[in-house]
Amino acid sequence: MVLPISRLYLGDQMKRNSRSAIVFFLVILITICLFMHFTLLILKYPLVGIEVEKVQGKWIIEKIYDNSWANKNNIETGSIVTLVNGIDPAKHQTVVNFKMVEMADSITITGKNSEINTFAISYHDLDLQLIVYLVMPVLFVIFCFFLSLLLYYRKGEESSVQRLILFLLSIGLCYLSASASARTDLTGRITTNITFSGSIVLFIHFLKAYFTGLQLEFIKTRSIKLMNLCYFIVISILLSSLFYVKLYALTKNIELGFVCLLLIFLFTLFARFYFRYKKAEVGGLLKILWVTFFIAFSPFVFLYAIPYIFLGKGLLSAEITAGFLLVIPLAFVYLQLAEKLFDIEFLLGRLRYYSLLAVPFTVVLTIILAWSLKIRLNSGSFYFVLSILFTGSILFLYIKEYTDYKMKHHLFSQKNEFETNLQLYHFFQKAKHSTKVSDFISSLINEIKEVLSVKEVYYVEIQASEDEGIWIVCNKNDYSSDLVSEIEKINWKKVKAGSLLEVRNGFCVIVEEDYQRKNIIFCGLKKYKTDLNIQERIWLETIAYFSSILVENFQLIEGLFQKIEYYKEKRLEEKENYPSWLSKLLFALSEKERANLSNDLHDTVLQDQLQLLREIESIYNKVTDPSLKEALFMVNERLLDNIHLIRETCNELRPPFLKELGLIQSIQNLVNKIKLRSNFILYTELDHSIQKLDPEYELALYRVIQELLNNAIKHSEATEVSISLIKKKQCLMLSYSDNGIGIHMSKLNDSFKTMGISGIKERITCLGGRIKMESKPNDGFNVLIELGLGEM
Incomplete structure (x- = not known):
């Protein structure tokens, strides 16, 4: 039942991809033609x-x-x-x-x-006009064009990416056609009228598709239809004004007003969307988009559109303020391609701090430049210089911080250089792969030898004797009698980790301790028997202190491993359950590995399969031999089934959008998928009053239901399956039953060898819940789970 559905779905997907490729080619062709027309026109005729x-x-x-x-x-x-x-x-x-x-x-x-x-009329002495009306728009269009090609190459099959490409090309053409429109070129004016507000409409369409891909609703369909209707009405008025000159001045204000309304509408939508989902997993993404919108649109709105409507003239030209729109393609190309997103909270905090630093500097410097160059304070040139200096100051501070970080981050310490932070970074970079105390101590000894240029470094264990204040060196035969004598003279009881003590032939520092035992590092004198200077002492004390913390952590980890091995052997011998803390740990590790495996499958195998699919499609279109075409078609169908199977496997390994959709909706989505690929009738009862639960509870319940339904498909041979999840006061009740072949309860698998029925019991038990299972051969399988929520 799965294969025909997947073939039909993916076959339709191939047709859509083919149509989108044709549309993309036509759009690119139109863009190139308009680009050449506008560029030649602007180059030939100055404004x-x-x-x-x-x-x-x-x-x-x-x-x-x-x-x-x-x-x-x-x-x-x-x-x-x-x-x-x-x-x-x-x-x-x-x-x-x-x-x-x-x-x-x-x-x-x-x-x-x-x-x-x-x-x-020529461009003689019009260098600024060439830059503003030709060079900047042309570079903007070229940049948007290549970003579009990159997006199409990387993720051209996604609907959100297709809308983003249209938006990129639209704002690029709008920027360039504005210069041609100012020269009264009819094609330029038509293009500007269509793309000026149309680019914002396309942007809203892109956001709808983008967040729909994340299973989030950005805008309702009826709002989209109303926006499209208003857009076509305004465009009709604007295009009609091209043939009635007297209406042009009026329609200019209509166009700017409509753009401002679209921007207000966009910001309203996004503000509502942001406050709705800011605490969800996409909260960081929304903050990035919020900053992107503000930087891109605020210069145009506040420095051109609003002043033009009310004063008849913008503080800055539209061409200059439109340049900030470049932030949008940069941000969204990053979001589409990056696997990752930067720490926006950190950058915003830095932005506030750097803005406070930049404001007085830029204001004073701009006033001085305006006075010396005789620039009026209320002119567009004054605000342009102010904006450039303010933006440049902030960028300079960011670049300085990044440069300092990169240079210091890679300044590995050399001999006789003892800046504490750099030395520690140098050491812990070399020792970070240690997993045992012995390995770490070896790295520490080598580091001390290298940095301090000493030959003798020993790791000495001492133990308190029955006589108060007397400490004895263990394994005395490994060290010289003078060293043993010097160490045993010291009362180590009151000496703390990291403390540096001087002895006759060197220095001692504690790196590990308890009440009756201490481990110290003895460091001999440097070459030429010179004493340690102040910087060397500080470095040795600091590295010893942090090493003592690491050694303690290593010992705890080693002890944990020993406990795990102990419980594992005890369980095999006595068939007991793991302790709840160990079950939680193992399940957490299991979920982490599942997520890693899902990511690896999606980013490697699935992408390779998709690329192979495209290559087969390309070969298929070139082949004329009917028998070879049929063979390629069959290979293509099998590949489509594999792609579908990999995607399903990724979803099973990592529950999709469990945090965003909530437990009930995620279970409903799982049930819908099970119904498509199962041969039994599935009855469900899900209590929609169950809202936000502890993430540990949500994941456990989702995994339990997933495992029960998968077992029903693979093993039960049932014709009817029912499952319900309801809430009674402060308790969740999960019940499952089927009319399948049943199971011998004594044949359950170990929960950590396979994710079997016994694994379900382990999950519920470690959360403090109760589970009851009943089954007999040929008598179905029944499960009843009670999970207390406490004060939740």
Whole structure:
């Protein structure tokens, strides 16, 4: 029953992957064509930046844009445009359609004093315009393009990744097309109108798919539909304005207003989502996304959109503030590909601290630069310099901290260098693989010899005698009589671990002790019989103190191993249960190994199988021989079954989203999977009033139910199985029954050799629960479990 379902599902998946590959190719092709069109257009035509109005048959300059060619060449408002490209302005397309002088090679202007000047329009002395309107957008698009290719190559089959790719290409095209739109290019304006707000819509679609993959609901379907409807209405209005110039100024505010509303909607959704799941396992991920959103969108909203709506002019240009959107693709590519996420709490704490340090410095320095360069305090240039200096200061502090860490982290101590922290790092890096006290002591002796440049280092055991204050050296024959005499002169009773004592021919320091016994390290004098200096003394005392702690821990671990071996032998001989603490430990280790094995299977075998599947599909599409195609198809089907089996195995090894979904929903998901691959009728009764339990209880109950159902599939030969989990006051009641072939209770397996029925008993017993099992051959199998919750 499993194989046809998996083949059908994965066969449909292959078709979807094929369609997505075609769509991806078309999207990339369109992106490349638009990229080339916009780049060539911007490169050919500088931004003239002149708005005109026809008054009494003359085209009067009404407005000059900042950072434009006209502004750079001191063209004044009120002047008359007499010729564009040597012809009447009324015949120039941009003047007729948009009342703007753009995409021109030359322009003739009659000034206020009736002087006539003809200008050749070029990028001469327009280095800033080239950087802002061409270089930055082109680099942005290229970066987004290659990120998209990387994402598609790594995880192109996932729906969330496909939406992320569309978002990346959308914001890239939006950034570049804005420059073409400013030159009144119709394709550029259409692209900008579609992608400006459309990129945010795509971003919300991506978040929905991304969190759906984590089995979390980010936005309801009806909200998505309403958002899409509003988007298409606004886009229709914006596109219609392209053919009615008088509506353009009004629709500009409509577009910015709609974008601001979308951003508010996005932040509202995310704030609600964050406060709902911030304490779950995805809490760290949500904090990263929260910071990403703020950094990416806040400059555009607060420094351009809001000032433009209310003041008619942004504090910074849209091109500069849009550059912060680059944070979004960087963050999400990291989240999609990284196996891992950084400590956001640490970085946020550092950000607050570094911001406090950077604020006074950047404000004072920006004011000094503004005064020296004659920059107005309320101008866009002032805020631009302030933003750059503030961001640069914070980045500098981060880089400094990271550089200090990396350099100190790898500065292994050499001879005669005794900075305590570096020396300790050096030693414990070499000794971290020790598992026995003897191995660690050997490493410690070698370290002392290397660092202090001494030849004689001994590990001496001393024991208290019956006479008060007298300590005797064990194995006296191993050491010189002078050393034994020196050590036995000392009353070691009051000497603590890490204390350094000087004797005639060297130094002694305790690294292990109890009431009646102490182990010390004797260190002889250095070469040329010189005394230890202060730094050497501090180092030796410190390393001895920390070594004493490690030795004590090693002894505890060795004692634990001995106890485990003792209980193991006792159980084999007397058939007793393990102590509850040992059962918990072994089950915890078992779960850890299961999780590791699941990760290894998912990251290695499963990925190799998926790559092999893609290669077979590629070969299949190239082959024309019908018999060979049929053989490849059968191989492909078997491979699909293996992929399905590996995924199921990973899920069985590690319960998926048990913490996020809760116990009841996780069990329901397990039951649904069992129903698909079992041959019996499964009846379930799950008490949905059971909410948050101790994670140890949740995992144990999930594993017990999983094991019971797996045994039912493999061994019971039952036609009907029932299972229920209910809560009665402060007690959980789990019952299981089937009408299968039953089992001899005396044939149960050892719980730690196989995860059998006896393992279920072991799990429940170590949690203080009670379990009753009844079964006879050909009479089914029944289990009743009671698990007290105490004060939970």
